[in-house]
Amino acid sequence: MTTNTTLAQVYREHPIHLRDIIPLDFNSIRSVPDSHVWPISDDFSSDHQLMVPIIDLKDPNAVKLAGHACETWGAFQIINHGIHLNLLEEVESEARRLFSLPTQTKMKALREPAGATGYGLARISPFFPKYMWHEGFTIMDSPTDHARALWPTDNARF
Template sequence: MESALGEAYKEHPIHLGHIVPLDFSSLPTLPDSHAWSPSNDDYSFPCNDASSSIPIIDLMDPNAMHLIGHACETWGAFQVKNHGIPFGVIERVEQEAKRLFSLPTQQKLKALRSPGGATGYGRARISQFFHKFMWHEGFTIIGSPSHDVKKIWPNDYAHFCDLMEKYEKEMKVLAERLTKMMLELLGIREEKRKWVGSKNTNGAVQLNFYPSCPEPKRAMGLAPHTDTSLFTILHQTQTTGLEIFKEGKGWVPVHPHPNALVVNTGDFFHIMSNARFRCALHRVTVNRTRKRYSVAYFYYPPMDYEVSPFDLNSAARFRPVTVKEYNGIKAKNFGQALSLISTSN
């Protein structure tokens, strides 16, 4: 059965040319299709100020909720440790991602995402909004990945599916825990929080691969964007690449911390908090000699849930919008989506 999130993607198909990744292993030089202009301020080099880094928060800390609130207000991102996800599960998911992306291109293409599809192998959906392609390939999972994975491993798909489903369940528990803390910080009444933990909430797992690149300073792993989610929980391998944009600082690298997960605030919490929580603009750079892998979990309210500002110490900055409607707005307008629901227009 197709999930509500998957159905939402069907209404906004993208061109097939924006789905098919290159065979990166066969490229000794950077092709023009993937060569970004280094002179563009939007893609300038990162801030190397050692004092600038997103907070690392221990969920066992009695003050964790308030530390998370401060991180959301100042960065829109933080790393969390003692999060309750068994390290063994994370490690096995990382190994399965490596196994998947190491397959020959033609085998991976058997699970190529359709233009209106939400799951499977392919380029990032945001590719259609940029004039150059990204040095990246991904595999998206919503619910059970068996439909897509059977095409790649017809006789050996069960282990991959079982592990990814376990990972998604573990991540959902953590996402619900973080959501309750953030909603409490915003002073949202209990009756307005009943959707948290319901079967209608949505989640997606995204496996990412950033191959080593012959000209990393001219390439882009993932272009600057904000996530269309409440927030995203990310496991990254020990190769630095993720960067958060901080006003007054520029692009700040998020250095991997052992056994910690990165959490970045998405569009929906930005709206709910009446812009009190920053919406983390982030990107991914690539490396000349090292491959990089990451696993992202995107957490969403139910599709019919009406998102509106709750933190109203000042006038509402956004009009109410359902999750499904906002997904549609962003699917067509991308970087302008928040401005299109702004009450100042």
């Protein structure tokens, strides 16, 4: 018998500590804290150029190429996706609007310890010895509740 476990169920069963959710307030720090300083790796040679894989969705092997890119890189760029440039620009504009909010405002949409969505560090943060230099906002379904918390009167665009 197979069970279908959702990501939300896994997150509820394995909550993470708030210290692994709350990002740095980038506007209040003057230097990189030790919690975010990663050692220089000997495994990486900076003398050669690396490029994130580019997947052309018109390529008949796109699915296979995307799988390989995920296995080797964990990320890829998509071209020929058919999404209009104006929509991409609107999404980027809303992301800039979100991340330019004051920290105390963004904290109103902080992801719960057992939650999957909202503002905060990546759920994978506890698996690394140091924190990543980033803040994020995870959306898996409708972001309406988070948008209302961030912009009580101006949330329709988000």
